[in-house]
Amino acid sequence: MAQPLYQRIVNDYREAIESGRLRPGELLPSEPELIARYHASKSTVGKAIAALKAEGLVFSQRGRGVFARRRPSIRRIASERYRADMEPQDTPQTSFTAEQGIAWQDYRLDRTYEWIEADERLGELFGVAVGTRVLERRFVFHSKGEPTQMSRPCLLASDVEGTPVADPDREPWPGGTIAQLRSIGIVVDDVQESVSARMPTPEETATLSIGSGVPVFAITRRMLAQGRVVEVADPIVIPADRAILDYQIKLGCPGPNP
Incomplete structure (x- = not known):
């Protein structure tokens, strides 16, 4: 044909x-x-x-x-990327800068902080009652001057109110949220993520300069410490034409058949 x-x-x-x-x-x-x-x-x-x-x-x-249009660089997002936030910070970095392969001076984080009450979704994700006081943070991540990711990571007021973690002027913080929480004695030992694809909102399209017809990855992340949810990022938004999600699943060798 x-x-x-x-x-x-x-x-x-x-x-x-x-x-x-x-x-x-x-x-x-x-x-x-x-x-x-x-x-x-x-x-x-x-x-x-x-x-x-x-x-x-x-x-x-x-x-x-x-x-x-300039073709965006492709960012590979690995399932073990948060290990970069756990490592000693001889040179400042976060999982974002490690993925992007950029130096700290090439990284910029726009942020707004607001104290809110948890709605039903946040309450369910945190496992707390609706109305629980929460620090809502909204971030736009820049790599070499270009906005490449948005996120809404929230923390419980009972954990962070009155601490340096609640100070927006401390951002960006080497080691990201994991290092922030560790600084106040909360050790993240588990990260859970759920990934979906959807079309961007008008705000996301404008902020991230997303091309017409390009979907985004919308990631919901929960960080846990000893089984307790201590951070909820809902959503993390990344244009789908700028990222590849790499996940490794290690399987143990099966034993011999009886």
């Missing part, structure tokens, strides 16, 4: 962007130029541009045209 003309246009410009022949920020040919080049109708060209936008490959600016 012959390939639809709009798909040929999409394939040509996808290859040009991914190969680097069309550089980030470079202007694509105008609609009339594409119509003439491919002997296509206006609707065919429009469909091709819409498909490229949906893949996050291009973006448009009113009155200026359509531009190639």
Whole structure:
């Protein structure tokens, strides 16, 4: 079956962007130029541009045209990434900076702190009553100046109120939440995560510069100390075109059959 003309246009410009022949920020040919080049109708060209936008490959600016979008670096997220937060901090780092492979000076954390009362979802995740006082933190993680992740990590007021952990001016904190809690005598010994995929909210799209049609990983994390939930991050949001989730499952060798 012959390939639809709009798909040929999409394939040509996808290859040009991914190969680097069309550089980030470079202007694509105008609609009339594409119509003439491919002997296509206006609707065919429009469909091709819409498909490229949906893949996050291009973006448009009113009155200026359509531009190639910078391809994001791919971040590998391993199941054992929090070990970076447990290690001695000879050089400041967190699991985020370790994954990104960036130096501490290339890391920025935008944050807002607010004391709230746990709703039903937070209460269920923490295992506490609705209305329990909670420190809600909202973070935007930047790697070399680019926003790449959002999260909403919450802590129980009974654990952190009146401690340096509740001071937003102490952020970013080497070793992240695990080191923060350890500094007040709470040792995290278990991390549980649930990962889902969904489309981003308008706020997430704007904050993380997510391309049209690109979904996000939405991760719900619980940190535990001796079986007690001491932190809930709900959600952690990462654009799905910027991450690969790597999980290792070690299986013991089965014994001999009786």
